[in-house]
Structures are given as C-alpha cells and as structure tokens.
Amino acid sequence: MTDKQKVILSIVAIIVxxxxxxSFIFSPSDSEDFPDGGTWYKxxxxxxxxxxxxxxxxxxxxxxPNMIGRPMGCPKCKKGSLIDGLKCPxxxxxxxxxxxxxxxxxxxxxxNSDL
Ligand SMILES: [Zn+2]
Ligand SMILES: [Zn+2]
Numbered sequence: 001m002t003d004k005q006k007v008i009l010s011i012v013a014i015i016v017x018x019x020x021x022x023s024f025i026f027s028p029s030d031s032e033d034f035p036d037g038g039t040w041y042k043x044x045x046x047x048x049x050x051x052x053x054x055x056x057x058x059x060x061x062x063x064x065p066n067m068i069g070r071p072m073g074c075p076k077c078k079k080g081s082l083i084d085g086l087k088c089p090x091x092x093x094x095x096x097x098x099x100x101x102x103x104x105x106x107x108x109x110x111x112n113s114d115l
Contacts, residue, residue: 040087041072042094045080049094052082088113 001009042049052072060072067073071081085096093110101107106115 039084040094041082041084043074043077043080043082045074046077048074048076049087050074050076050082051087089115 039052039054040049041052052075056075057072060075061068064073071083074080074082083096085094086098087094088108088111090108090113091111093108095109097109098106098115099109099112101114107113108115
C-alpha cells in the first residue's frame with residue numbers, strides 16, 4: 001500500500017465515521033415515548049384520559065375527513081371529543097394548562113404539585 005492510498009483510505013474512514021455520527025445525532029429517536037408531558041387527551045363524554053400518538057390521530061382524520069379542524073372524536077366511547085392537555089408527572093392528573101406559583105414555577109392545577 002502506498003502512502004497516497006493510505007491517505008485516501010483514512011479520508012474515506014473519516015467521512016464514513018462522520019456520516020455515521022451525524023446520522024446518529026440527527027435521526028429522530030422514534031422509540032422514545034413520552035411517559036409524562038406527552039400529548040394527553042381527555043374525552044368530554046366518558047372522561048377517559050388517553051394518550052394519542054400522531055399516528056392514531058392521522059388515522060382518525062384519514063377515516064373521518066369531515067372532522068378535520070375539529071377535535072378528534074373519542075375512540076373509546078365514540079361520543080365525546082378529545083380535549084388535549086398534559087398529564088401531571090406527580091399524580092397523573094389531567095390538566096390543560098399549568099398554574100404558576102408566585103415565583104413563576106409551574107404547578108399542577110389539580111393537586112398543586114411542582115411540575
Ligand atoms: Zn369517550
Ligand atoms: Zn397533579
């Protein structure tokens with residue numbers, strides 16, 4: 001192997017390694033789920049709290065194009081519509097907007113736990 005070949009080889013190795021690292025850094029982590037603070041919905045009719053992912057949401061609007069622009073229908077009771085909100089990481093309460101303490105830090109409006 002000549003010196004020139006060695007140089008070319010090392011450059012190729014750097015490009016390959018760099019590309020691998022870049023794809024590792026920039027690829028969205030699909031497997032990551034949101035145990036808390038993801039998109040939670042609560043049904044207006046059955047009051048069931050449910051975590052809807054964007055795929056399920058897409059499927060719903062594909063099946064019900066007349067509902068586009070309106071809240072998603074509840075997949076459990078098929079009667080109510082879903083209000084989106086957040087899940088309290090402390091006690092699992094459903095809320096649509098966090099309250100704030102006097103120092104500005106967010107608290108759960110249901111159980112008043114620090115978020
Ligand atoms: Zn429902
Ligand atoms: Zn709470």
